[in-house]
Amino acid sequence: MKMTSAPLDLDAVQAFVRIVDLGSFTRAAEAMRTTQAAVSLKLKRLEQRLGCRLVERTPRHVELSARGAAFLDHARQLLEVHERALSAFVSARERLVIGISDHVAGPDLPALIARMNAQDPQLVIEIRIGTSSELLQSFDRRELDTVIVRLHAGRSDGEQLADEKFGWFAAPSWQHRPGEPLPVATMAEPCGVRVIAGRFLDEAGISWTESFVGGGVTAVVAAVTAGLGIAALAPRMLPFGAVDVGQRLGLPDLPRLPILLHTRVRDGRPRDALAALSAAFRSVVKG
Incomplete structure (x- = not known):
């Protein structure tokens, strides 16, 4: 594969990092709010630009190639520099207040928050932990922008992120x-x-x-x-x-008990961060 002289596409670099972090083209597409085909095309163009295969694709999972592993740190640094450059011109930091059920958060919470921060380091994320019932009441009172909870009796709304074995x-x-x-x-x-x-x-x-x-x-x-x-x-x-x-x-x-997303956030940077969080939840909930 021969390297081209075109400049690096930041969207393609982000797609590469998302694929690696989430271990799936499908999850990366969800996090970037696009299609799997679009993510695949972005990665293909990045590989053409660099002149090497970055990811080895298999039916069950994706693995970094040796060249992909070498490029990964550089890719993260490039995205971080890009975010810092943009933040220099952002006058006010947006805030996203999320409630997460204690039965949903679990030991994966630090990694999930890190994924959201990687999506938008300038977004202020406020997390509150509680029971599904308490959080839904707070959401209905508009005290929370978003809640991620277990299925609650008497409610049929919300977007299902995953279901989980108990x-x-x-x-x-x-x-x-x-x-x-x-x-x-x-x-x-x-x-x-x-x-x-x-x-x-x-x-x-x-x-x-x-x-x-x-x-x-x-x-x-x-x-x-x-x-x-x-x-x-x-x-x-x-x-x-x-x-x-x-x-x-x-x-x-x-x-199996579902994990549901309730949100009033529909667009902008907070919605992009929520898309990254939703994809991350789907990747960690197994079995």
């Missing part, structure tokens, strides 16, 4: 004492996951009791790790070593 998890050494109610660690009401988990246990005729009530998923995970009981959680929320005990205990299968 299971019954416990510490590896934990054992249920025969004849005793199943000890369940959960969040306080009005947590939607708590309601669903309790309903499924009741419908299956399984006797259970609260062994721990936490103010957030982090506290519930800590209780599971400490051996206080089991919890209904998404696998990505769990620390290394926690095990799914649902089949062993004969517990009912939990449904």
Whole structure:
């Protein structure tokens, strides 16, 4: 592949970085609010400009080539310099206030925020964590620009970003004492996951009791790790070593629970940042 003399296209450089960060042409297109075909064309033109293949494409995933790995840091620096140059002429920084459900945020939150910042370093991002019910109420009162929550009973609005598998998890050494109610660690009401988990246990005729009530998923995970009981959680929320005990205990299968985006942001820089965040959520929610 022969290098051309044309200047670098910043959109093509951004497409390359998005493909690498999100591991998918589809997710990169979502983040850039364009089509997969357009992203593929941008990358092809960048590769033609540089005279080498940057990404190795396979049916399941994308991988950096050796030349792509060497170019990646330069690509990020180029985009950062471009943003700094633009920011010198921006008089006021826009703000985006986002509420994210505690059952959605998880350990991936720092990386997701970083993706939004990479999309627009000059955008002020304010994140608030709470239950889906609380955040939806704040959104309806126009206290939040956007919320990312679990499915909430009585509402059918919102854009579905992904759906996520849930299971019954416990510490590896934990054992249920025969004849005793199943000890369940959960969040306080009005947590939607708590309601669903309790309903499924009741419908299956399984006797259970609260062994721990936490103010957030982090506290519930800590209780599971400490051996206080089991919890209904998404696998990505769990620390290394926690095990799914649902089949062993004969517990009912939990449904896949959707992650929904509610927003009043329709255009401009905040919408571009939300597109990047939505694509990132879709890339980290697996299983």
